[in-house]
Amino acid sequence: MPRTLGQVEEMISAKLACGVRATIIGSPVGGGAMVPLPGVDNYAQSEDDLARHDAWLAGLVDRYPERLRAYVYVNPFGGAAHLHRVAQTVRQPQFVGLIANTSVAGRYLDAPEAEDFFALAAEVDLPVLLHPPAKPAAGAGLENLLLIEQLGRFGDVTIGLACCVLGGWLDRFPGLKLIGPTAGGALGLLVEKLDRIMRPTHWDGAPAPPQGPSPQQDRPAAGTARSAMGPPRLMRRLAALAAPPSSYLPRIWVDTATPSANAVDLALRIFGPDRVLFGTDSPPLPHSESGATLDLLDRLGVTGAVRDGIGEGNALALFGDRLPPAPRDAVASGR
Template identity: 60%
Template sequence: MTIDVHGHLSPPESLRRYPMPRSLGDADAMIETKLAAGVDLTIIGSPVGGGAMVPLPGVDNYAQTEEELARFHDWLGDLVARHPDHLRAYVYVNPFGGDAHLAAVRARLADDGFAGLIANSSVAGRYLDHPDAADFFALAAETGAPVLLHAPAAPAAGTGLADLMAVEQLGRFADVTIGLACCVLGGWLERHPRLRLIGQGAGGALALLAEKLDRAWSPEHWQRDRGPRPGPATPPLPRPPSAYLHRLWVDTATPSAAAVELALRVFGPDKVLYGTDSPPLPGGSVTEGLRLVDGLGIPETDRQAVREGNARALFGARLPPPAPAPSRA
């Protein structure tokens, strides 16, 4: 069995209102394509709720009302209920959404079919090291719900990029990198031992930056010169930031085998999850992703962990049980 922890589907209302790939509206085709490739279960969600992933003038994804989000989650829950063996879903959450929003998120997490949370790596230009995200992280830790940190439609790291493809392939990649780093530097993993964060796309470039994180935590050039350190102080951590990287999960939704190999080494073979970002990426990305995982020079036990075991360990009873092995006559 293979579990895909990173897929998307959008409701008919969003497909009518906003430009987006039509594949996001065809759950049956997604399931059939993945089953044909050997992927049995997909955890789906939307990083914009019922909004638009393409930045559009006058469209503010963070201005969705609780009623609008409730309709979106009702649709998502109904979709999972129609395909209980092949789908689970993420609850969309705005980390800065306030008490009423977080209460609605908590209630939705109790519904059958919802396996975790999906949140943006930056929100309207703010990263999640901001103190206003404290209640969100406390909720995620208390419930034990895994959080897929996904780049937003308009990433803070994409500021100044005019071309949509540059935003999509570069700005969002950089946003996940910085967003995860801010979660570490902000002390959320230190404060919440039960916090479970998943970085999309192998965690961006974070696996390359362990030493840079430690320099951000302890800047030798400022200490040596004894000059005043500019900017707001980073919350103190008792250990170097690199010591927290093994607490993060990442998915394989990247075309780079080198990125996945580095993720296995830095985060650990028990922290890498098979993911495709399909839809919207076409069905071919599913087989390409499986070939990437199968081509890694790792033990077969680690390969099976990436394909299924790590997701089961992370999401636990929120996932349907594996199908029983066929009996031998």
């Protein structure tokens, strides 16, 4: 684990020095490992282990109630007992939402088996931060940890958010509150491509035809003409979307946890200025990232109501009164 994950007081002090008064903490791997390790399966953690991890987070919030709130880690495919415990835990006042992986053991959340998870998120009516896992599906084949961190996980955010849209979950559960880190990955660059999934021009504007055989199915005889783009079940779900996929993007929140000013600028235009949250991914990144993110907003010339929204207003609208109240001195000074 990065050393900064244990520096709670240092983190709070460094952020206060930059003007950041509160942080939502949480782990995208529960109590597991943040990097791929031989023999370590983050999805094999016991409920007792995960409960101890949540109790540790709650203890930190109790220790610093004006500075911290937390997410509860959830495995979207963890089963009924797991989801029940998560539902009970997230109702505790120390927690403000859920944190789940964009892919789980190579599987994305458009899978029908994720329905119980999305139903839970809708029931508790709290935000879900969709964070890439230690072993992102989009990083399959990458061995270098830095490539996994900077490329694989970024790609997993992109595909993971898209799969939530294409899976129809925002139609089925209109109140879902999904947050994508790193300014939503590259999703903002794929607006037109998302819509082409519904109406691919190279298929004469018709929905893409069904998938060819899987390795477990009989293959067609040699020379047999067959079109292949997606499994029939997925195509039926795509056809059932109430609107073009791109139209769902303004219903997703993203954060500023990226070193790219271009990515944040694009997020403001695609997702909307009321859907961008101040985020730094610090820790595990160095505590100086808070100041770096503020500098990034300066370089973009983000001021006035838009900057106030990114800094706090959008988070207050999303999380409501579950966030730490502003200290009296901050209220008195207008901060």
